[in-house]
Amino acid sequence: MGIGQQLGTAVGVTVSTVVFNNVGSKIGPGEDTIWMYRAAQWTNFSFGVISTALGVIFFRGVGVVGDRVPKSAFVLDNEKGKVLDA
Numbered sequence: 874m875g876i877g878q879q880l881g882t883a884v885g886v887t888v889s890t891v892v893f894n895n896v897g898s899k900i901g902p903g904e905d906t907i908w909m910y911r912a913a914q915w916t917n918f919s920f921g922v923i924s925t926a927l928g929v930i931f932f933r934g935v936g937v938v939g940d941r942v943p944k945s946a947f948v949l950d951n952e953k954g955k956v957l958d959a
Contacts, residue, residue, distance in 0.1 A: 885917065885920055888916060888920075889913045889916045889917055890913070892912050892916045893909050893910070893913040894909075895912075896908055896909045896912040896913075897909045
């Protein structure tokens with residue numbers, strides 16, 4: 874498990890717990906606690922939506938992993954130092 878994953882998990886659990894406790898402080902004693910769980914789960918859902926959006930934005934155009942596109946003939950000849958007629 875990488876440091877980024879550990880840090881993201883720690884921040885996510887902390888924020889959802891803060892939301893859970895904040896909503897819990899606003900309900901009266903003896904009331905249903907489902908609102909606390911719903912608020913925490915909507916927070917987690919929003920983390921997922923944000924992560925998906927960031928993944929789509931920043932990984933757009935990366936292509937297929939492991940797929941090698943052959944270089945064009947111009948690039949190959951130019952890398953060999955040949956002078957090409959234009």
